[in-house]
Amino acid sequence: MPDDKLAREQKLEGMGASRKRKEDARFIRGQGSYVDDIKLPGMLFGAIVRSPYAHARIKSINKENALKVPGVVAVLTADDLKPVKLHWMPTLGGDVQAVLADKKVCFQYQEVAFVLAQDRYAAADGADAVEVEYEELPPIVDPRKAMAKDAPIIREDIADKDSVGHGPRTHPNHIFTWDAGDKDGTDAVFKSAAVTVREEILNPRVHPCPLETCGCVASFDKVRGQLTVYLTSQAPHLVRTVVAMLSGIPESKIRIIGGDIGGGFGNKVPVYPGYVAAIVASIVTGVPVKWIESRIDNISTTGFARDYHGVGELAADKDGRIKALRFTAIADHGAFNSHVSATKFPAGLFSICTGSYAIPKAYCRVDAVYTNKAPGGVAYRCSLRVTEAVYLIERMIDVLAQKLGIDKAEIRRRNFVKAEQFPYTTALGWTLDSGNYHVALEKVLKAVDYEGLRKEQAAKRAKGELMGIGISTFTEIVGAGPNKVCDILGISLFDSCDIRVNPTGSAIARLGTMSQGQGHATTYAQIIASELGLPSEEIQIEEGDTDKAPYGAGTWGSRSTPVGGAAAARAARKIKEKAKKIAAHLLEVGEGDLEWEVDRFRVKGNPSAFKTMKDIAMAAHTSNIPDGMEKGLDATEYYDPPNMTFPFGAYVCVVDIEKYTGETKVRRFYALDDCGTRINPMIIEGQIHGGLTEAFAVAMGQAIPFDESGNHLGNSLMDYFLPTAVETPKWETDFTVTPSPHHPIGAKGVAESPHVGGIPCFSNAIVDAFAHLGVTHMDMPHTSFRVWQQCKALGLNKR
Amino acid sequence: MAKKQAVSFKLNGKEVDVVVEPRELLIHTLRERLQHTGPHIGCETSHCGACTVDMNGMSVKSCTVLTVQCDGAELLTIEGFAPGGELHALQEAFHLDHALQCGYCTPGMITRAYRLLKEIPNPTEEEIRYWMAGNLCRCTGYQNIVTAVQSAAKKLSAKAAA
Numbered sequence: 001m002p003d004d005k006l007a008r009e010q011k012l013e014g015m016g017a018s019r020k021r022k023e024d025a026r027f028i029r030g031q032g033s034y035v036d037d038i039k040l041p042g043m044l045f046g047a048i049v050r051s052p053y054a055h056a057r058i059k060s061i062n063k064e065n066a067l068k069v070p071g072v073v074a075v076l077t078a079d080d081l082k083p084v085k086l087h088w089m090p091t092l093g094g095d096v097q098a099v100l101a102d103k104k105v106c107f108q109y110q111e112v113a114f115v116l117a118q119d120r121y122a123a124a125d126g127a128d129a130v131e132v133e134y135e136e137l138p139p140i141v142d143p144r145k146a147m148a149k150d151a152p153i154i155r156e157d158i159a160d161k162d163s164v165g166h167g168p169r170t171h172p173n174h175i176f177t178w179d180a181g182d183k184d185g186t187d188a189v190f191k192s193a194a195v196t197v198r199e200e201i202l203n204p205r206v207h208p209c210p211l212e213t214c215g216c217v218a219s220f221d222k223v224r225g226q227l228t229v230y231l232t233s234q235a236p237h238l239v240r241t242v243v244a245m246l247s248g249i250p251e252s253k254i255r256i257i258g259g260d261i262g263g264g265f266g267n268k269v270p271v272y273p274g275y276v277a278a279i280v281a282s283i284v285t286g287v288p289v290k291w292i293e294s295r296i297d298n299i300s301t302t303g304f305a306r307d308y309h310g311v312g313e314l315a316a317d318k319d320g321r322i323k324a325l326r327f328t329a330i331a332d333h334g335a336f337n338s339h340v341s342a343t344k345f346p347a348g349l350f351s352i353c354t355g356s357y358a359i360p361k362a363y364c365r366v367d368a369v370y371t372n373k374a375p376g377g378v379a380y381r382c383s384l385r386v387t388e389a390v391y392l393i394e395r396m397i398d399v400l401a402q403k404l405g406i407d408k409a410e411i412r413r414r415n416f417v418k419a420e421q422f423p424y425t426t427a428l429g430w431t432l433d434s435g436n437y438h439v440a441l442e443k444v445l446k447a448v449d450y451e452g453l454r455k456e457q458a459a460k461r462a463k464g465e466l467m468g469i470g471i472s473t474f475t476e477i478v479g480a481g482p483n484k485v486c487d488i489l490g491i492s493l494f495d496s497c498d499i500r501v502n503p504t505g506s507a508i509a510r511l512g513t514m515s516q517g518q519g520h521a522t523t524y525a526q527i528i529a530s531e532l533g534l535p536s537e538e539i540q541i542e543e544g545d546t547d548k549a550p551y552g553a554g555t556w557g558s559r560s561t562p563v564g565g566a567a568a569a570r571a572a573r574k575i576k577e578k579a580k581k582i583a584a585h586l587l588e589v590g591e592g593d594l595e596w597e598v599d600r601f602r603v604k605g606n607p608s609a610f611k612t613m614k615d616i617a618m619a620a621h622t623s624n625i626p627d628g629m630e631k632g633l634d635a636t637e638y639y640d641p642p643n644m645t646f647p648f649g650a651y652v653c654v655v656d657i658e659k660y661t662g663e664t665k666v667r668r669f670y671a672l673d674d675c676g677t678r679i680n681p682m683i684i685e686g687q688i689h690g691g692l693t694e695a696f697a698v699a700m701g702q703a704i705p706f707d708e709s710g711n712h713l714g715n716s717l718m719d720y721f722l723p724t725a726v727e728t729p730k731w732e733t734d735f736t737v738t739p740s741p742h743h744p745i746g747a748k749g750v751a752e753s754p755h756v757g758g759i760p761c762f763s764n765a766i767v768d769a770f771a772h773l774g775v776t777h778m779d780m781p782h783t784s785f786r787v788w789q790q791c792k793a794l795g796l797n798k799r
Numbered sequence: 800m801a802k803k804q805a806v807s808f809k810l811n812g813k814e815v816d817v818v819v820e821p822r823e824l825l826i827h828t829l830r831e832r833l834q835h836t837g838p839h840i841g842c843e844t845s846h847c848g849a850c851t852v853d854m855n856g857m858s859v860k861s862c863t864v865l866t867v868q869c870d871g872a873e874l875l876t877i878e879g880f881a882p883g884g885e886l887h888a889l890q891e892a893f894h895l896d897h898a899l900q901c902g903y904c905t906p907g908m909i910t911r912a913y914r915l916l917k918e919i920p921n922p923t924e925e926e927i928r929y930w931m932a933g934n935l936c937r938c939t940g941y942q943n944i945v946t947a948v949q950s951a952a953k954k955l956s957a958k959a960a961a
Contacts, residue, residue, distance in 0.1 A: 020894060020895065020897075021894070021897065023902065024893070024894040024899060024902075025894070026902075027899055027902030027905045027906075028877075028886070028890040028891075028893050028894055028899070028902075028905060028909065029837070029877065029878075029880070029881060029890065030835075030836070030837020030838070030876065030877035030878050030880075030905075030906040031837070032902050032903070034836075034839065034903065036830075036836075036839070036840065037830075037836040039831070119831075120827070121820070121822070121823070121827075209937065210901070210903075210937055211839075211841045211847060211849055211901070211903045211904050211935060211936070211937050212839065212841065212901070212903045213841075260901075260902065261901065262839065262841075262901045262902070262903030263900075263901040263903060263937045263938055265937070292840075294843055295841065295842040295843055295844065295847075516901055517900035517901030517902065517938050518900070519900065682897050683897070685897075686897050686900060686938075686939060686943060687900075689939055689940030689941075689942050689943065690900060690937070690938045690939055690940050692940060693937075693939075693940035693941070694937070716842070716844050716846075717842045717844055717846035717847060717935075718844060718846065722846075722847075722935050722937065724928075724931075724932040724933075724934075724935060724941075725927070725928040725929075725931045725932050725934075725941040725944070725945065726928050726929060726932045728928075728940055728941050728942075730942065731940060731942055
């Protein structure tokens with residue numbers, strides 16, 4: 001009965017179904033449980049006293065007046081944290097960072113003191129009343145000046161260290177130099193190449209700015225010696241390990257609870273001083289302590305991204321076939337290297353910068369330096385440093401096309417890795433597992449009538465109007481990662497899933513990842529439903545409570561589906577193997593006589609003899625199982641991915657620019673994404689809408705400017721651009737499906753692709769509008785003012 | 800510290816009395832005294848709209864309203880949208896049209912959309928985008944929010960016509 005089969009399949013709401021989200025029920029009622037919603041008996045509130053200077057010595061801290069403020073309980077400084085050795089903490093980048101400033105401050109808004117009070121008003125009053133005397137020092141704001149001979153030394157605490165975890169240092173403000181590829185071979189190609197192009201390309205300092213800021217509630221139970229922390233973390237297990245290392249509390253007595261998280265986008269991966277200060281305060285006072293960032297604190301101090309000052313160079317033949325790539329960047333990591341990166345990849349996955357193209361020789365190098373700015377950085381809706389890498393290659397291929405007068409779609413066709421070349425190992429060492437770039441590009445060009453657009457553009461140019469067509473054909477790298485090469489603080493970047501099937505056939509699965517809005521409770525259940533033939537509706541998903549979930553590295557770098565999703569599928573398959581043995585026993589046949597069909601094992605050739613997974617779940621809890629078999633139907637998987645996954649896409653953006661004002665209208669944005677096997681198309685589309693909107697934000701408006709003294713010039717939502725519904729373009733989405741060959745279900749990860757691929761697409765469209773006038777590059781963000789400046793420089797704004 | 804003041808208002812139809820400092824913000828009163836944690840704090844400068852509540856028939860950002868300004872007011876928060884348990888058309892539409900991801904902006908979004916549909920029962924897409932511009936969302940890109948408001952509008956109009 002095939003109809004019956006289809007009905008049973010649909011009932012599972014497994015992979016491929018646009019299943020409605022299980023998370024929504026609480027959120028639409030205002031019943032989410034975010035960290036600032038947590039209220040514990042006797043809880044105190046912490047506020048941080050921050051430095052007004054980017055670089056200064058602390059001469060004295062006077063707490064007296066603060067302690068007189070009604071409601072203030074205590075004021076903690078570095079000196080108070082010293083006896084417990086918690087005034088400094090290790091960073092995820094292999095450096096140390098001051099929890100509370102120790103003798104000097106190295107960036108504006110740095111944490112200097114922590115005021116504990118009975119409510120947030122008293123805490124703020126107390127913070128205002130702390131008197132700190134500073135002696136200003138000359139700051140370094142421009143990373144390109146950080147390694148000058150006479151540059152002031154930012155980090156006196158490590159001035160004499162030869163290395164901060166990533167190889168030799170050549171200057172007190174130098175953090176590391178990292179490179180990949182064949183330098184000499186690449187240089188040789190450049191020397192003899194028919195054509196070379198070079199461009200300086202900036203990825204400015206930006207901030208992921210999730211709508212919920214960072215915060216925590218730390219609660220130390222002195223009697224039991226147990227520490228519970230509700231904390232906005234994308235990686236609760238890693239936080240638990242760091243807290244154990246820091247505090248000396250056995251890790252088994254530390255419980256980190258993620259709860260509901262109001263967006264992360266990379267901001268909520270690191271461990272921040274505010275968390276540690278709150279934890280110490282709770283340990284000292286024995287009562288719960290809450291610390292919640294203000295928006296200004298958030299943009300100023302936690303989780304900046306990018307600040308990569310790049311130089312891109314390509315060498316090619318006269319037909320535009322790229323022969324070599326040379327990309328370098330100066331990376332501004334701020335005052336402490338709290339860069340989130342796998343130990344062996346201090347510049348993240350920057351070496352994905354060969355993109356979707358078959359480039360025979362390549363070399364890349366990143367020099368990271370300290371400056372008097374907030375420490376970091378984080379990966380803003382991308383894998384580590386992938387936006388920077390993809391931005392460089394997708395901009396540079398356009399620069400090359402312009403130099404040679406080749407169409408920007410055509411130059412991509414000529415350089416793509418061809419479908420038959422996969423798996424393809426790039427000149428910088430990544431093995432792209434799968435791809436089908438030509439098909440994706442042609443589908444998009446056809447959908448937008450690319451030729452028609454170019455004709456329209458030519459006509460507009462003849463009339464003196466500005467219209468730009470941007471193309472981006474990117475390859476992402478997500479799912480960190482293969483354990484041989486990927487670790488943080490020595491811990492491999494595996495992820496995990498623990499599934500328990502109940503006697504009546506429902507199940508609970510717990511994972512080491514952590515949703516911040518991605519809809520894991522919905523999609524993981526779909527994977528397990530398809531694997532086990534149990535309805536997703538009856539599969540409960542739990543994450544983020546370290547007492548319950550198995551250890552995992554959390555959710556960032558689009559690793560949930562590639563690693564956590566793989567763990568879920570493989571744990572389910574372990575269960576299925578056991579279930580098959582039970583089915584064979586119940587049906588009194590050999591395992592080889594059974595075949596799987598939707599939700600049941602049936603006897604080959606006799607479909608009326610079957611046992612459903614629900615039947616088997618019950619049997620697994622009775623004595624009617626094979627001799628010697630353990631009871632229950634549970635499994636745990638710790639998944640070590642054999643490779644990264646490589647989602648890709650082809651995007652086209654069409655803009656019209658008003659030359660008298662510099663205003664840009666995004667007329668059309670067409671995004672085709674290939675994330676391999678699609679688990680929930682509705683959620684995928686939602687992720688793409690969101691990623692494109694964040695790409696729009698970065699390309700068109702986001703930057704954190706500083707003056708020469710290191711003062712922030714825009715750290716509230718008054719200045720920092722978050723697009724509203726009015727300026728956000730309407731998105732058109734499309735897809736192809738090229739499954740990952742090494743992933744258990746062929747999925748690749750999707751949420752970051754639109755951000756990574758979208759940013760260069762906007763920039764390419766803007767530059768394309770001016771390309772006929774000889775413009776080859778314009779730095780982001782493309783605000784109206786900056787676009788107008790370009791118009792003015794070209795004399796276009798004259799009436 | 801200034802002298803505390805007694806303030807009375809109606810919150811989701813129920814009379815509430817609080818005693819607050821003159822400087823206390825409505826969002827803190829709602830969240831910390833009255834356990835209404837649906838409205839959220841996102842920016843504290845009136846830009847993000849996560850704290851949006853309906854006050855006397857107008858949307859306000861409760862992070863920049865003093866509680867003492869609310870004496871005698873009628874307030875509606877997300878907690879008042881499903882009295883008796885039946886979801887409001889907007890709540891249902893946000894779910895069905897996948898108009899939320901992390902959920903942090905959702906209570907403010909729904910509360911703002913409620914006011915929009917009270918003023919303009921059948922808004923155009925342009926009107927929706929304009930009316931919702933004081934509420935930021937970092938996850939959805941707004942497209943599905945617009946769709947959800949449209950489908951709720953349809954449903955409410957059909958209900959009103961019936």
